[in-house]
Amino acid sequence: MTDPVRLLLADDQEMVRVGFRMVLDSQSDMTVVAEAGDGQAAVDAVLSAPTPFAPQVVLMDIRMPVLDGIAATKQIATHSSARVLVLTTFDLDEYVYAALQAGASGFLLKDAGPAELLAAIRAVASGDAVVAPSATRRLLERFVPALPHDADPSDATTRIQALTEREREVLTLVGRGMNNTEIAAALFLGEATVKTHIGHILSKLHLRDRVHMVVFSYDAGLVHPRA
Template sequence: MTLRIVIADDHAMFRSGLRAVLDAQPDMTCVADVGDGYSAVEATRRLRPDLVILDVRMPKMDGLAATHELMAAGNKDLKVVLLTTFDADDYVRKALASGVSGFVLKSLPPEELVTAIRVAARGDTYIDPSVTRRLVPRLADALVPTARPRGAAPGVDRLTAREHEVFLLMAAGLSNAEICDQLYVGSQTVKTHVSRVLAKLGLRDRVHAVRFAHHHGLIEQTDTSGL
């Protein structure tokens, strides 16, 4: 199945570059690229894509307003990924509250952006690792008002020593590339460990891994001092 995508960004060069990256993927095709939020809403209603990528700051209608318009249309299967150069807390809060499936900085490498789109397309949520890492300390109490005693985390005892290391680094907000650097292992190895960790713990994605780690008082064990 080919993922049909609409791109909305007011920078034509960035938009065309992103379209080229997505069209080069065997499972993706860009059905439209537009320069403002109003046009994005119109194109989405007309073409009914599977996923829409919206820049936060655009003329006529910004990405957040366009997201609200698209969500209000009642298409529950539509996925929205927000792109931005600015990772202000207010943007993140409003984006997540609006129900987007992804919040990604434009500085994210193309291969990671493609990963973010695939994560969003399958129904999970992708938050840029740099945003997750910065917000983790402040979000911990909000995510879980009361933490369970350490050691009571179900499924953690099923993880191998290496999977446990990967899990803690994921929970600290590190990307796959950063985990590779931290553990001196290859990218495919990290991807395999991440998949096994999520499966063994019954977690959907990295966001849930962060919540799980904080809920069970595990995040303090993470040591990223080598970064």
């Protein structure tokens, strides 16, 4: 048996953390190893823990004291291998893009059911993203025009030179919200070949997952928000 996924709960509301812990600790493949009531405490918990005991997935609230969830996510993604699953509500959607840019591996609504929460954590722990590409595309199309971009477009343009023409085509279609089956059909490729191209893109551009491929495709100008 594999060891359970180690989780950290970061939320300034203790009752929220208690509710999540009750659900998560009942699962044989995951365990809550730490809690934090603010973003700085979350960062400290991840970075100070010995590697064998460090949290592997962080459930991160956005609005917290001391250090908000976006800033905390950026520090965790930059200085550790832990993956961040951002928790949000409908009225906080405008912050999600910034969280994804900061290095989050996806987002989940706080009112998601237990099954959805568990599936999201398992997906993130396995290296996948929890946001469907089409949902990410719709989110970006809605909020990208009004949000400041920290990414340097010239840097994205330079980095993209490392891709082959085919890899650039695949990245563009990922940015448009297509799944692997749709990309394979559009480019007359096998799905296995598409997966290989995606693996190469992630490696060459130093991106964490498919969500960040979408973010990068916008920053690089391969995909543009719809009016």
